[in-house]
Amino acid sequence: MNPDLLALITTLKMAALTTVILLLIGTPLAWFLANMQSRFKVIIEAIVALPLVLPPTVLGFYLLIAFSPQYLPGQLWQQATGQQLAFSFSAIVIGSVLYSMPFVVQPLQKAFEQLGKPLLEAGAMLGASPMDRFFTIVLPITKASFITAASLGFAHTVGEFGVILMIGGNIPGETRVLSIALFDHVEAFDYAKAHILAISLLSGSMVLLASIYLLNRPSKNRLRTK
């Protein structure tokens, strides 16, 4: 298979899996933060937001150490799966989840805070359980924020470079993603192939962002009624 096509498949696989995991972890975390009133809230918020300001290589460096068989996380992983965590597909997914976390948690937290309690109280008074309220009130009303969160998480994961290089290396079909393939082409002075990948990433990102704005635009019917 064409190595660049393989890199594209690896990238999409990694980004899709990361996005799903991020939505599953990020939603309850964002809900918890939106409703938390403790003074420790700022500490958790700071930890979640850390990847926004931290150089990816710093996060990658510490993850590389943690994933190595000499340290507990790496050891536990090896005992559970029989395989080394560092330089594996699983490693780059875990790294991506941590690195893209703020892009998913922050829009969701903001949406949950804006939604507030009034409509949920109304739902409770009509006999809706907490899960029922989440799926029939929270989710439909904050749908736009979920789309934004998922898209940003996906796009940011696709564009990752530093963290993946540190903890995944450059193993074709396993950890070699598009951004690393692009770097390889530039290092080898193969600018033609580099251009193809760069343009693909650029246009892909543009299409994705335009789609988010299109989806999040109020519908024509709603506009007419206001």
Place this chain on the structure above:
Amino acid sequence: MALKLNFQVNLNRFDLTINQTVNLQGITGIFGHSGSGKSTLLRAIAGLENAIRGEIALDDICLINSDSNTFIKAEQRHIGLVFQDSRLFPHLNVLENLKFAAKRCQNRQLDFNEIIHLTELDSQLHKHIDELSGGQKQRVALARALLAEPKLLLLDEPLSALDRHAKTRLLKLMVNIQNQLALPMLYVSHSLDELQQVCDNLLVLSQGKVLAFGGIHHIIHQLNHTQSGEFIHQQTSLSLPIKSLNNGHGLAVLSLNEDTDIYLPAVNENSGQIVGQLLRCFILAQDISISLTEPLNSSIVNHLLANITAIDTKENKVLITATCGRSQSTQEFFVNISAFSQQKLALQLGQNIYLQFKAGAVRTDLY
């Protein structure tokens, strides 16, 4: 149905302490000024307040008991709540909002279409929430709460954001629904006029404590003496049988007793009111004046012979309590006059006087 309230809520800079059993018959009003604890009381009954010490029970069902760590969640209490701000779900249209409630009702007995008809929403069902007026939104909120088929309906100032026309329409609707469904209601408002028109009983809160509880007219008359009328507009609150909706001169006639009638502006014959039915009305104490002789040559149509039973003076204001009728069917009236007038007329306890007030002074907000 009885609601036992024996609890305390401690919120930031506000305490609500209540020990009162409320017999839920018809519509029970909860009156008090801002910060008196009305909404907190309703939220506690609804299950939306957690920081409660004590007990709340509806008949033999304990809703909360801090001693035994009992707390029935709001969604399991079978209590409905209509909020001040309607809180309709913005992602659903009117029909979908109503279905949200009906779907979650475990033991459906009410007819869906009947409730829609009762709340006059037939033509609004496919409208988006943004397209509704304030009054329409509150009617949807009321219908939605009814479709959940609660055992008790709480109404938290549902009319406060509405104009006079919408208020009147919704008040009538509430009375109509109460009559048809026999659903006990607790109705919170800071407007005594609204409560006077629809409530059977009244609970008065002041600074987080119960000030009074009892029949609506009795409690309103009791409030006339509270803080010299600063609490409310001093008034005479009445429920009198209709003798005539229109006497041919643009006046309706109510029967105060066998000998005495009270005139007020004619009641619309399409209002649903019928002769013989009780009409709720009130007369502000400032709208009644006193004459020592019968004012036969006056344009004022209402003049009643009464006997002074109390004179309360504060600064230059005097509140006269006067009783009309014979021993078996007496009615208290409240009159505000100045201390100057009292001295001029030399009014004394036990003195017979004539109360006079225009037909227009007899107010009824609903009809």
